[in-house]
Amino acid sequence: MRKSITIFGIVAASMIAATAQAGTLEDVKARGVLSCGVNNGLPGFSQPDEKNNWTGLDVDTCRAVAAAVLGDANKVSFKPLTAKERFTALQSGEVDILSRNTTWTQTRDTSLGLKYAGVNYYDGQGFLAHKALGVKSAKDLDGASVCIQAGTTTELNVADYFRLHGMKYSSVVFDTADQTREGFEAGRCDTLTSDQSQLYAIRSKMADPTSAVVLPEVISKEPLGPVVRQGDDAWFNIVRWTLFMQIEAEELGITSANVDDLKANTTNPGIKRILGTEDNAGERMGLSADWAYNAIKQVGNYGEMFDRNVGPATPLAIARGLNALWSNGGIQYAPPLR
Ligand SMILES: N[C@@H](CCC(=O)N[C@@H](CS)C(=O)NCC(=O)O)C(=O)O
Incomplete structure (x- = not known):
């Protein structure tokens, strides 16, 4: 009897903890805006202009999630954070995603109650x-x-x-x-x-x-990427698979410019699967069938995001290097989206 009470106590406590942390998707949908923690001004990664318009690779990582979840890449509220403030802001629920040139390390993964959803830039x-x-x-x-x-x-x-x-x-x-x-x-x-x-x-x-x-x-090694809270696997999956999807889209040659044409005319099963005309990957994450279409149309694939913000044609002029696709000499690799 005593044992079962103890077991029940543990189960109940862990269920309460999980419930308290879960539901970010529902919160974001109800709010109609994604809250994204970013650097307060790092050219190429996140920077506001004089009209408070934010641009950068970390900014676009959040915009893609907003497009996938809310259908609109502009429905993001950017919260500038210093290096010291960043983890508390995510832990306390002030932001839904931390996308702020933040290195994935074992200490951070295991002791902050946080979880890295992927790598949007391999740095050093x-x-x-x-x-x-x-x-x-x-x-x-x-x-x-x-x-x-x-x-x-x-x-x-x-x-x-x-x-x-x-x-x-x-x-x-x-x-x-x-x-x-x-x-x-x-x-x-x-x-x-x-x-x-x-x-x-x-x-x-x-x-x-x-x-x-x-x-x-x-x-x-400084693998930088978006971070979420532990205990909300549904939200973690959305952030992780939006980034993987953008990497896969680059590999398949889907861009913001050709996505409409491909959606209407492609016979490629992999492309149809991503664009939701065959299979419904969005539904498996609580999103609409056009989650990926919206993100690619409005933000682009991973390569477009890289080129626009930090690539050779920008003032930073950074080569793709490690951030090229695995099929192109780099280490950006997405598991199959199926
Ligand atoms: N990737 C490293 C460094 C990230 C970092 O915060 N770098 C500083 C150095 S330039 C920065 O971005 N500072 C901007 C600021 O706090 O204003 C980490 O995750 O700890």
Whole structure:
């Protein structure tokens, strides 16, 4: 008897916990707007213009989910968050998705009550150094002072890197990206370290971008992607499969420009399945049959999203590299959408 009460107690407690966290899909539908936590200003990833129009790869990752769930990529409210604020905002329910250049690590996956839904950008940590310092490699940084942003994976990576190479450094820690850049520009440190994609963005914001160089070493793996709360698998699946679907759409050659034509005329079973004219993947996630059509039409496939925001034709001019499809020399790979 006692045992069964205990068991019942555990079951009941875990059911209550699950109920309290579940229902994000219903909440978003009832609200009519998706709440998306983003960086407060990182060119290529998330940035508002003077009319508070947000653009960027992380922004588009949320827009695609809004299009899939609500049929409208504009029904997103963007909540700018600092590195320190980001996880609390998601845990507390202030945002439905955290899409803020956030690295997937084992610690974060296991101790924050959060879950990474995928990787929208494979990054790695690097160094930006004053050109006047004359260093050509990170291995020349013994004794350097390093500007770092608090609350990021970069702090531990830099400690590991210097220890591994038997070098010394002193850290100068700031709260925001702008303060870190200003500290670097003001000569508070010899080098600034952060995710490589961000180094180019940071350098582009400097008064004299030619006075700094990005060193060649990449010292860590920084897989960045959207994060959701644990305990809501239905919502997790939607965020995960919207991103996978965009990757699969690129592989199948479905773009925002040809999606209408393909929807009406294609005989390709894989394309029909995604576009909901055969099979109904949307229904399995509590969405309409045109969930993917809406996201591709309004936001595009993964490659379009990459090119528009960070690709060679943008000021960041980042090559696809690791972020190319697996069939094209990269590691972006979506499991079958069936
Ligand atoms: N990917 C790393 C770093 C993410 C991060 O927050 N980087 C800083 C360094 S540039 C940033 O984006 N700062 C923007 C801000 O807080 O204003 C992580 O998840 O910890």
